[in-house]
Amino acid sequence: MRVTVKLFATFRKGRFDMEVRIVPPGSTVSRIVEDARVPESEIGILLVNGRHSNRMRELADGDTVAIFPLVGGG
Amino acid sequence: MEDLRVNLLTHAQGDLLPWAAQVAAAKRFQLRLGQVEEAALELGLMPSRYQRNRQTLSVSEQLKLFRSRVVILGVGGLGGYLVEELARLGTGTLVVVDPDTFEEHNLNRQILASPANLGVPKVDAAVERVGIVNPAVRVIPVRATFSRENGGDLFSGADAVVDALDTVTARMELAHACRDMGIPMVHGAIAGWYGQMATQMPGEDISRHIYPSGKEQRGVETRLGNPAFTPAVVASLQVAEVCKILLGQGRCLNGRMLFLNLLDMEFLDMEFDEAPIASGAAPGDPG
Numbered sequence: 409m410r411v412t413v414k415l416f417a418t419f420r421k422g423r424f425d426m427e428v429r430i431v432p433p434g435s436t437v438s439r440i441v442e443d444a445r446v447p448e449s450e451i452g453i454l455l456v457n458g459r460h461s462n463r464m465r466e467l468a469d470g471d472t473v474a475i476f477p478l479v480g481g482g
Numbered sequence: 483m484e485d486l487r488v489n490l491l492t493h494a495q496g497d498l499l500p501w502a503a504q505v506a507a508a509k510r511f512q513l514r515l516g517q518v519e520e521a522a523l524e525l526g527l528m529p530s531r532y533q534r535n536r537q538t539l540s541v542s543e544q545l546k547l548f549r550s551r552v553v554i555l556g557v558g559g560l561g562g563y564l565v566e567e568l569a570r571l572g573t574g575t576l577v578v579v580d581p582d583t584f585e586e587h588n589l590n591r592q593i594l595a596s597p598a599n600l601g602v603p604k605v606d607a608a609v610e611r612v613g614i615v616n617p618a619v620r621v622i623p624v625r626a627t628f629s630r631e632n633g634g635d636l637f638s639g640a641d642a643v644v645d646a647l648d649t650v651t652a653r654m655e656l657a658h659a660c661r662d663m664g665i666p667m668v669h670g671a672i673a674g675w676y677g678q679m680a681t682q683m684p685g686e687d688i689s690r691h692i693y694p695s696g697k698e699q700r701g702v703e704t705r706l707g708n709p710a711f712t713p714a715v716v717a718s719l720q721v722a723e724v725c726k727i728l729l730g731q732g733r734c735l736n737g738r739m740l741f742l743n744l745l746d747m748e749f750l751d752m753e754f755d756e757a758p759i760a761s762g763a764a765p766g767d768p769g
Contacts, residue, residue, distance in 0.1 A: 417676045417702075449697075452678075453694060460752065478698055478700075479676055479702065480671050480698075480700050481559070481672045481703030482561065482645075
């Protein structure tokens, strides 16, 4: 199935802004995160189709996953 | 007090009360500038310093702001601008909480930091600044680190709490404390060109939405630092939220969050997957 992956902020550097990935049916958000090779400790928010999601969520064909870095400074 | 009212009405210019008249009245009746301000607003007089707040704010709304108490947690990059803007807005009481003193690496972005006050407690600089900018505003400095233990005392009587902290753990504890006390809280965080903000209303808990993992203490700001403009942008958005909360106006950023990317000028408004409900409470459960 096809899943669109969007990276934000720092994650774009040396990677991509947006790409379409072909992944096996039943793949979870975790699989997409691993594929994108963003540092685990830097991951903040994850969105599926524009809404907050968790890593265990199973994706469907045509879904869009967005990955944001953790922002905590004051 | 009747004499004070007569005095203020006598010295008003139209429905505006000039600053000099406010200061003279405080001196004559041996009152704090804030007490004179409240009396003027009760009479329907707008202190002249707020005249450009109109038509955005009416006299009665200005009075509402004057009677409000806002707690600012952290007086660093975000916190300095929060103090400046909330004081200029005319928020009557500001409780400022921070354990730190100014250091040289604060100078690039923290509006209250200057070479002259390196080593000075940040909360003391906040008191001094507000004394210069808007002395009618009362500032209560608390040189301490926020924790679940002192949250109850710090937030007592607060109408809103603003998150300008710098660790994920403290921010999540703050969200929990505000949820437990039923106080609106405005979250803001920055890293380099990027920032995020969200508002938590009573009955909500946004902690797992803003920091889903909750495992890391700090974010990418440890690598990126923070330039001069990012705290100013995010703090200003937080003040707009606080203003709306205090006045009960507009549409606040709850049930969703904003992610700012100033490098590409993208502002993303993201809805939470479900309404942020306090743990233990069922949706629709009153209280």
